[in-house]
Amino acid sequence: MESRITETHQKLSEDGHESECDKIVMLLDLMIDGEASSEQQAYFNTHIEECVPCFESHQKQKLLKGLVCGHLKRVIVPESLALSIKARIQETV
Amino acid sequence: MSEQTGKQLSKEEKDARFEAELLPVLDPLYNFAYRLTLDEDDANDLVQETYLKAYRFFDYFEQGTNAKAWLFRILKNSFINEFRKKSKQPAKVDYSEVEGYYNSDDVEGEGGVASTTDMRTESVQDLIGDEVASALNALPVDFRTVIILCDLEGFTYEEMAKILDIPIGTVRSRLHRARNSLKEKLEKYAKSMGYNS
Numbered sequence: 001m002e003s004r005i006t007e008t009h010q011k012l013s014e015d016g017h018e019s020e021c022d023k024i025v026m027l028l029d030l031m032i033d034g035e036a037s038s039e040q041q042a043y044f045n046t047h048i049e050e051c052v053p054c055f056e057s058h059q060k061q062k063l064l065k066g067l068v069c070g071h072l073k074r075v076i077v078p079e080s081l082a083l084s085i086k087a088r089i090q091e092t093v
Numbered sequence: 094m095s096e097q098t099g100k101q102l103s104k105e106e107k108d109a110r111f112e113a114e115l116l117p118v119l120d121p122l123y124n125f126a127y128r129l130t131l132d133e134d135d136a137n138d139l140v141q142e143t144y145l146k147a148y149r150f151f152d153y154f155e156q157g158t159n160a161k162a163w164l165f166r167i168l169k170n171s172f173i174n175e176f177r178k179k180s181k182q183p184a185k186v187d188y189s190e191v192e193g194y195y196n197s198d199d200v201e202g203e204g205g206v207a208s209t210t211d212m213r214t215e216s217v218q219d220l221i222g223d224e225v226a227s228a229l230n231a232l233p234v235d236f237r238t239v240i241i242l243c244d245l246e247g248f249t250y251e252e253m254a255k256i257l258d259i260p261i262g263t264v265r266s267r268l269h270r271a272r273n274s275l276k277e278k279l280e281k282y283a284k285s286m287g288y289n290s
Contacts, residue, residue, distance in 0.1 A: 029269055033243060035250050064276055068244040071222040072229065077123045081137060082116060085144045089108060092148055 020047060024054045028061045111151055115144065118161045121246055122168060128241050129172050131230055139175065143168040162248065166256040169238070228278035236271035243268060 027044050030036040036044065048055040102110070122143065126136035146167050147154070154163060229237055242248045242256065250268075254261045 026269075029265060029272065033250070033268075060276070061272070064272060064279070065244050067221065067225050067279065068229070068240060068275075069247075071218065071225050072245060073219075073222045073226065074120075074124050075127045075133070075136075077120050078133075078137065081123065081140060082119055085116070085119075085141055086112065088141065088145060089111065089148050092145070093104075 021051065021054055024048070024051070025057065028057060031058065032061050032065050107151065110156070111148060114154075114156065114160050115147055115164060118164050121161065122164055125165060125241060125246065126168060126172070128229070128237060128245075129169075129234065135175075139168060139171055142171050142175075146171065159252065161246075162252045162256055165242070165246075165248075166258075169256055224279065224282050228275055228282075231278060232271060232274055235267060236274055239264065239268045239271050240275060 024044060024047050027036060027040055030040060031044055044058075048058055119140070123136055123140050126139040126143075127133065130136050130139060143164060147164055150167075154160070229240065232240070238257070239253065242253050243250075248256065250261050250264045253264045257264065259267075
C-alpha cells in the first residue's frame with residue numbers, strides 16, 4: 001500500500017532528503033489555503049517541480065480541500081428561523 | 094454631536110441595522126451550527142441564541158467590520174458552553190467518539206469501501222458528498238471546526254484565530270492534523286473513485 005497518503009510523509013523522513021521535503025509538508029496547507037508568502041510560494045514551486053512525492057502530496061491536498069468545499073452539501077435554513085429571530089429581537093428591549 | 098452618536102439609535106433604527114448587517118450571515122451560520130451539532134433542532138437553537146447574544150452586544154459591534162467572523166465566534170463560544178452542559182448526557186457526547194472509532198477501524202480493515210453508505214441509487218455527486226460528510230462528522234469537533242471554517246467558509250488563518258481564540262500557529266497545526274485525519278478516513282474511498290496514485 002505504497003500510495004497511502006499518510007505513509008508518504010513518514011517514508012520521506014526515513015529517506016535521505018528529509019529536511020527539504022519536511023519543509024514542503026509544512027507548507028502544503030499554506031499553499032492550498034492561499035496563506036503562503038511569495039518567498040514560500042517560490043520555494044515550494046521550485047521544489048515540487050523536481051520532487052515527485054511532494055508534487056503528489058500537493059495534488060492530494062488540493063483534492064482534499066476540493067472535496068470539502070465542492071461536495072459537502074449545504075443544509076437549507078428553515079424558513080421560520082429568520083422570522084423567529086426577528087420576532088425575538090423585536091420583543092427584546 | 095452628542096445626541097447623534099451611535100448609542101442614541103432608536104429601537105427601530107437599531108433593529109434595522111442589526112437585520113441589515115447580521116441577518117445575511119444566517120445561511121453560513123446555520124450551516125456551521127449544523128456541522129457542529131449534527132442536529133437540525135440544536136442548530137436552530139444555537140443560531141437563535143447566537144443572534145440574541147449578538148443583539149445584546151450589538152453596541153460593541155463596529156459597523157462595517159467582519160460581521161461573519163464576529164457571529165461565528167459568538168456561536169462557537171455558545172456551542173462550547175452548551176456542549177459542556179450536554180456532556181452530562183453521555184449518549185450525546187459518546188456518539189462522535191464511537192463513530193470515530195468505527196470509522197478508523199474501517200480504514201484499517203479490508204472490508205467493502207464506503208460501508209457506511211447504503212446501496213440506494215444516488216447520483217455520484219451525492220455519494221461523494223455523503224462520504225465527505227460522514228468522514229468529517231467522524232472527526233473530533235475541534236478538527237471538524239477548523240476544516241469547516243477554512244474549506245467551507247473560506248476564513249483566513251487570522252480570522253480563524255480570532256473566532257477560536259487560539260494563536261495562528263495553533264490554527265495551522267490543528268488544520269494540518271485535521272486534514273491528515275480526514276485524509277485517512279477518505280483514502281479508501283478516494284481510491285475506489287480512481288483517485289489513487
